[in-house]
Amino acid sequence: MTDSLRTQRTEVHRLPARGVYDRETIHAILDEGMICHIGFVFEGSPFVIPTGYGRAGEQLLIHGSSASRMLRALSAGAAACITVTLIDGLVLARSAFHHSMNYRSVVVLAKGVPIGEHEAKMEALRVVTEHLAPGRWDGVRRPTPQEMKATSVISFPIAEASAKVRVGPPKDDAEDYALPIWAGVLPMSLTTAAPIADDKNLPGVDLPDYLRRDYPGK
């Protein structure tokens, strides 16, 4: 198994210096993202739908209602493009032209395979739940057979993929560095605030340990 997930279709053509194909970088971006955007073709038109996901080794897992148009199309083997994007900041250059963003994104091209077998499907649901909220699965009420039936789970091989990464300060044209214009980076990140307990929680049910930490702005 090669350690590059580069193919002709996933090669980064624009600004190829930003292209990354190693498995480790790609997995790290996938593990940090909260949602992916899945592209597929339905009746000739492209659609892009945001959804949660999880990663188990070399497989990207999504789940959803068995009745959904997207899940049905993807279960039937429609080609998908799954993109995960992390925004790290705005890059404010001296010229309008060199304005940019710092970001890390991954594009996975794949056809999915539905997971039907009970144990494997339950494990996939565990992975997707734990991806969003690590530590959560062990404390919640597990899916019933009826809920399992209402849920489709699809596995996509992470075999044909690329990442694009931009980091660091603005890169201006040489002569523009003489301009008295403030340049720099405005850092951005998806931030979590203090948990809001449901009004209907039973008395004495405390915030679980895995959700306790220092939240900014708390």
Next chain:
Amino acid sequence: MTDSLRTQRTEVHRLPARGVYDRETIHAILDEGMICHIGFVFEGSPFVIPTGYGRAGEQLLIHGSSASRMLRALSAGAAACITVTLIDGLVLARSAFHHSMNYRSVVVLAKGVPIGEHEAKMEALRVVTEHLAPGRWDGVRRPTPQEMKATSVISFPIAEASAKVRVGPPKDDAEDYALPIWAGVLPMSLTTAAPIADDKNLPGVDLPDYLRRDYPGK
């Protein structure tokens, strides 16, 4: 002009109560987002690429290198699906099945029209720059004719669109409210931190007023 951007193709089928079609909600979500994910079909395969954008009235504007595969395909009139997603929080229910996210997303289906005329193109670049960093355009070095030539700008009508919105606490099955499981929402948002000045800024060039504010964690 109707105030609904609903069509058969943009109708929300899954959980239709979350579907929103009014212009005002759709515009507000587009105005808050930093990036969109554009889906298009290239040589038979779907691709989903993250990029910046701006909105001018009923038009969604994107720009990029004239040499890029995506910009060339979209300039030639390829059908696009442009999706903007704002993550507002994790919804932690008592059952694994009812875990969800609070989010606001917009899907716009459109074919783009390239903007070639100089004034209109410059105005579109202003809109895209101001979308990312309001106040920035007036203080930076404007695009040269050569840079304008290297940049494609495409305008998409916001005419066929839908939003999906989930807000509020978890919704569990009635019997699950008796379970001693902590449920609630973990709020999330894309947060900006204090600006990082470029090492190569000229002495005496201060942070512009439009970037001054209280940044969390400063």
